[in-house]
Amino acid sequence: MKYASLKKEDLNKWLEHLKKKARLYAPRKKENLFVFRPVKNVKDVCLEYMPTILPPKKYYFPQKEKLLKFTVNPFKTAKAIAEFEEYILFAVHTCDIAGIQCMDVIFREGPEDPNYLNRKEKMTIVGMECFKPCDKYANCVSMGNHVPRGGYDLMMVDIGKSFIIHINSQKGERLIADLSYIKGANENDMRKLEEKRQEKKKIFKEELNAPLPKVYEAFSSQGSFDSPLWDEVGRRCVACGNCTAVCPTCYCFDVADEMELSFNEGTRFRIWNYCQMDDFARVAGGEDFRKGRPARQRHRYYRKFKYPVDKYNRYFCVGCGRCSRTCMADIILIETVNALLDPENAASYVGSVKNRPEVK
Amino acid sequence: MIDREILLEKVKTSPYKPMKGRIIKAEMLTEKEKFFRIELEDKVNLAHEPGQFVMVSIFGYGEAPISICSSPTDKGYFDLTVRNVGTLTSRLHQLGEGDTLGIRGPFGKGFPIDNMFGYDLVIVAGGLGIVPLRSLMRYIMHNRNDFGNVQLLLGCKSPKDLLFREEVKEWKRRAEVKFNCTVDKADPDWQGNVGLITTLIPGVDINPMRTYAVVVGPPIMYKFVIGELLNKIIPDHQIIVSLERRMKCGLGKCGHCQIEGKYVCQSGPVFNYAQLKDFKGECHEKAA
Numbered sequence: 001m002k003y004a005s006l007k008k009e010d011l012n013k014w015l016e017h018l019k020k021k022a023r024l025y026a027p028r029k030k031e032n033l034f035v036f037r038p039v040k041n042v043k044d045v046c047l048e049y050m051p052t053i054l055p056p057k058k059y060y061f062p063q064k065e066k067l068l069k070f071t072v073n074p075f076k077t078a079k080a081i082a083e084f085e086e087y088i089l090f091a092v093h094t095c096d097i098a099g100i101q102c103m104d105v106i107f108r109e110g111p112e113d114p115n116y117l118n119r120k121e122k123m124t125i126v127g128m129e130c131f132k133p134c135d136k137y138a139n140c141v142s143m144g145n146h147v148p149r150g151g152y153d154l155m156m157v158d159i160g161k162s163f164i165i166h167i168n169s170q171k172g173e174r175l176i177a178d179l180s181y182i183k184g185a186n187e188n189d190m191r192k193l194e195e196k197r198q199e200k201k202k203i204f205k206e207e208l209n210a211p212l213p214k215v216y217e218a219f220s221s222q223g224s225f226d227s228p229l230w231d232e233v234g235r236r237c238v239a240c241g242n243c244t245a246v247c248p249t250c251y252c253f254d255v256a257d258e259m260e261l262s263f264n265e266g267t268r269f270r271i272w273n274y275c276q277m278d279d280f281a282r283v284a285g286g287e288d289f290r291k292g293r294p295a296r297q298r299h300r301y302y303r304k305f306k307y308p309v310d311k312y313n314r315y316f317c318v319g320c321g322r323c324s325r326t327c328m329a330d331i332i333l334i335e336t337v338n339a340l341l342d343p344e345n346a347a348s349y350v351g352s353v354k355n356r357p358e359v360k
Numbered sequence: 361m362i363d364r365e366i367l368l369e370k371v372k373t374s375p376y377k378p379m380k381g382r383i384i385k386a387e388m389l390t391e392k393e394k395f396f397r398i399e400l401e402d403k404v405n406l407a408h409e410p411g412q413f414v415m416v417s418i419f420g421y422g423e424a425p426i427s428i429c430s431s432p433t434d435k436g437y438f439d440l441t442v443r444n445v446g447t448l449t450s451r452l453h454q455l456g457e458g459d460t461l462g463i464r465g466p467f468g469k470g471f472p473i474d475n476m477f478g479y480d481l482v483i484v485a486g487g488l489g490i491v492p493l494r495s496l497m498r499y500i501m502h503n504r505n506d507f508g509n510v511q512l513l514l515g516c517k518s519p520k521d522l523l524f525r526e527e528v529k530e531w532k533r534r535a536e537v538k539f540n541c542t543v544d545k546a547d548p549d550w551q552g553n554v555g556l557i558t559t560l561i562p563g564v565d566i567n568p569m570r571t572y573a574v575v576v577g578p579p580i581m582y583k584f585v586i587g588e589l590l591n592k593i594i595p596d597h598q599i600i601v602s603l604e605r606r607m608k609c610g611l612g613k614c615g616h617c618q619i620e621g622k623y624v625c626q627s628g629p630v631f632n633y634a635q636l637k638d639f640k641g642e643c644h645e646k647a648a
Contacts, residue, residue, distance in 0.1 A: 067376040070419045075460040079374045111375050111611045225640040252615030255376075255608050259420045266420055268376070273608075275615060283606045284424070284446025287579050289619070289644060299618075299642075307621030 003185035003193075004165040006156075010181040011163070015042035018088055018175060022124065025059055026090035027052055036089070047091050047158070050134050051320045055096050055248035056089050060119045061103060067115065067255070068268040079114075084122045088175070091128035095138070097152050098145040098318040099248025100125065105312050106251055124171050127152040131200055137321030139207040139334050142215075145318050146204050147197075159192040209338045212315065218341050219306040225298070229339055229346045234294025236329040236351055241274035243323035243331070244300065249316040250274070275299055301336065375611055378417050378462030379404070384437060386456045389523055393488070394453050396440045397430075400463065406438045409470030410495035411602055411630045415610050416440065416452065417462035424448040425607040425625070428466065429491045431498035441491045441523065467610040469630050471496050471574060471600060479572045479598075480508035482564055484585055486515045486557050486577025490523050492602050492629075493576050497531065504536055511538040511564060515557030515577070518543050519550045557581065561588035568593040574600045582645035586633060590647060599633035603645060619643050 006014060018024050024039040027049045034049040036056050070077045092100075100120075107116035129148060133141075140146040148155045153172030156163045164185050167173050176182045185193075208215060218224050244250040254273035259266040273280065276297070281290040290296055304317035317333070324332040330351060339349040385397035400406065406414070408428050417423040424446060430439035444453045455461065473496070481500070485493045500507055512531070516522055522541070532539040540560050542553035553560065557577070573589045575582060582601055589599050605617035605624040612626035620642045622628070636646045 067374065070462075072419045075380045075419075075462070077377050077462070079377060106613065109612070113611070113613060114374050222640060251613065253608070254614070254616075255423060257420050257422050263420070268417075268419075270609075270614075273614070273616075281606055281616060281618075283604060284449065285443075285578075285604075286445075287604070287644075289579075289605060290642065295642070302620065310621055 002167055003190065004167060004176055004182050005185040005189050006163045006165060006176075006182050008162055012042045013181060014176075014179070015039065015045060015090075017179065018090065018126075021175065022086040022088050024088050024090055025056065039090070045090065047128060048132075049091075051093065051095065051138070051322055051325070053322075053326075054246055055099055055320065055322070056092060057099065057103070057248055059087065059089065060100065060123055061116060061251060064269055064271045065115060066267050066269045070257075070266055070268060072264050072266070084119055086122045086124070088124045088126060090126045091156070092125055092152070093128060093130055093320070094148050095140045095143075095145045095318045095320040096248050097125060097127055098143070098149065099320070101151045102249040102308070102314060102316050102318070103251060104151075105308075105314060124175065125152040125154075126172070126175070127155040129155060129157045131158065131196060131203075133204055135321065135325070137324040137332065137334070138319055139317070139321065139337075140319030141204045142206045142208040142212065143315055143317055143319035144212070146200075157193055157196065159189065159196055162189070164189050164193050207319075207334050208341070210341050215305055215337060215341065216309055218337075218343075219302060221343075223343055224340050224346075225302075227340065227343070227346050229336070229349045230294040230298040232349055232351060233297045233331055233336060234292060236331055237276070237293040237297050238329050239276050239278060239293055239296070240328060241276045242326045242328065244274040244276055245272060246322040246326050248318055248320060248322070249304070252280075275303070297331070301333075305337070375464070376609075378415070378423075378464045381461050381463040383455060383457055383459050383461070389441065390521055392445075393441055393443050393523060396442065396452075396455075397437050398440065398461070398463065399437045403436050405435055406432075406463075406466055408432055408438065408466035408495075410473060410499045411470030411492055412466035412468050413492075413607075413610075413629060414438075414440075414463050414465035415467065415607070416442075416448065417464070418448060418451050418455075419462065421448050421451045423462075423464070423608070425467075425610065427492035427495070427602075427629075429494040431495050431502060433499060433502040439494075441488075441494075443488060464610060467607075467625055468628055469626075471602075471630050472632075473499065476572045477506050478508065480566060480570050481510045482513065482561075482566060482571060482573045482589075483511065484513045484515075484557060484561070484573065484575045484577070484589075486581040486585070487517065487521070488523075488578070489576030489581075489602075490514060493574065494524060494527070496574065497537075501531060501534075501536070508570065509538065510536065511540070511566075513557060513560045513564070514539070514541040515560070515581075516543055518545045519547050556584070558584045558588050561585065561592070564592070566592060566594075568598075569595070572598045572600060576602045579604060579644050583647045586636075586645075586647040590633075596634040596637060597632045601631055601633070601636065601645060602629045603631060603643075605629070 026045040028044045034052045107113040153169040155166040253270040282288040308316040380401045381398040415423045531537045546554045607617045607625045608614040612623040617624040
């Protein structure tokens with residue numbers, strides 16, 4: 001069985017089943033936005049949602065994560081956590097799944113990061129394909145992440161009265177095995193899936209003004225690196241770090257110690273850190289190796305569209321639009337990239353000051 | 361994609377876990393720099409290359425990247441020389457013989473010693489630059505017949521800031537190393553050169569094709585020294601530098617030490633000038 005079918009009225013039954021299998025995280029509404037949360041009541045799960053405030057990265061790369069426990073005297077260290085619980089990320093959009101794939105590349109590259117690998121090992125991903133473009137900030141079509149491209153265990157597609165579930169791993173198969181209400185998909189279901197995909201092609205349009213190879217080319221030129229556009233972006237930036245905090249592929253961190261009251265035992269942990277912070281590249285001697293917000297914003301963009309492409313042949317922008325949606329200074333990724341694609345006008349680029357996110 | 365079995369095996373150990381090191385010798389070299397000789401538990405050899413660094417940790421104070429200043433040919437221990445500038449280093453300065461600290465590493469790429477075999481060497485050390493270069497100098501002294509002529513150019517602020525004074529004298533006395541030194545500001549007893557280290561380079565007699573230049577010093581020094589070396593027509597890939605950056609993990613993950621697409625802690629800290637030239641503008645040390 002490669003495709004299964006689940007009637008919508010049986011969804012909550014399945015969610016109850018998943019809740020018993022492992023810790024279940026799913027999107028739910030929080031005021032006018034959405035968040036991933038542990039599921040207490042399956043009725044709270046929200047399947048039609050805008051990208052959540054934070055990507056599910058908070059579960060596989062926690063904001064603050066213990067690395068070590070230590071004792072000062074006598075000198076002793078131990079790895080902080082050996083075991084994590086099995087968990088399921090439910091209804092993850094394809095953009096966020098692409099984000100997880102990016103993280104995999106980073107943390108699997110030697111020297112491997114055992115904390116991440118351990119959490120990844122315990123993760124099961126149930127994806128949810130979008131059929132409605134979310135808002136003007138997302139650029140998932142240009143990044144090619146509006147359609148499933150692997151990296152999940154199960155992928156759900158809403159075809160009206162039921163969901164078609166693509167089974168992509170044994171782990172995924174175990175979540176639907178031996179359930180009377182989940183059956184193999186029939187020809188009719190498959191035809192509907194095909195129709196949905198055709199329809200989607202008509203609605204989803206590329207958001208950037210050029211295809212990706214052109215974007216990469218633009219980022220590769222010395223002119224783009226030295227472009228006055230970065231001064232304009234940097235001028236508006238308030239260095240809050242929001243764009244990097246909400247990015248599914250930002251993984252920079254700081255390492256710090258925390259002492260117990262005894263001042264003899266303590267914990268070493270890592271904590272999210274942002275390349276937009278002014279001390280990010282400053283050394284104890286005082287030298288700052290990435291001075292100024294224009295240089296730091298440029299660095300962020302280059303870490304999405306240039307450096308990882310050179311290194312891993314992978315764009316680290318997944319197109320979720322979170323950085324633009326959350327920016328207090330209206331620095332909008334689509335706008336910046338489009339301006340860069342047009343070198344003649346990049347010099348005179350002035351960002352539009354608008355408007356807060358359109359959230360229903 | 362790593363095999364699952366291998367992956368699970370890797371998960372059992374943590375690269376964040378430091379080894380235990382014991383300080384077996386500690387002395388102040390100048391007002392601000394302190395020398396430490398460290399022995400790892402069970403006298404394990406650090407097995408480093410000259411030019412690599414370790415992450416030194418003191419629990420409760422954190423970690424900092426520190427250059428190793430002894431050669432791998434010095435067995436059973438390794439040396440560090442630390443300037444008191446930050447949170448960790450000021451705490452480190454309070455430690456003495458018998459105290460313990462955490463060591464992770466060695467990390468990064470060291471000086472390309474194998475490529476340097478048979479070549480003449482010009483070693484340019486500005487200020488604290490002599491610290492990582494001492495690892496190379498000691499290695500060279502131990503394997504002296506593998507290299508051609510060796511010239512050491514040393515620059516520092518004032519005569520009292522000169523590090524490893526006795527050792528440098530010893531290298532010079534054995535007449536195997538040509539030595540020249542300059543200070544920014546002389547004191548009454550000083551009989552040597554006064555001026556920036558760049559002033560020493562034009563007078564150096566070399567065959568550029570047969571010469572490796574190794575440069576370590578404060579960030580501001582590089583572009584001027586590299587400029588002088590390029591005037592001497594030393595090929596780009598024979599100009600070797602070691603770059604200082606903020607390093608938090610040493611594993612090419614945390615992002616702090618990045619120059620454009622490169623993690624200095626893994627791809628560096630040692631680079632050659634051909635590599636530096638590839639950077640578009642974030643590398644301060646690149647010659648104009």
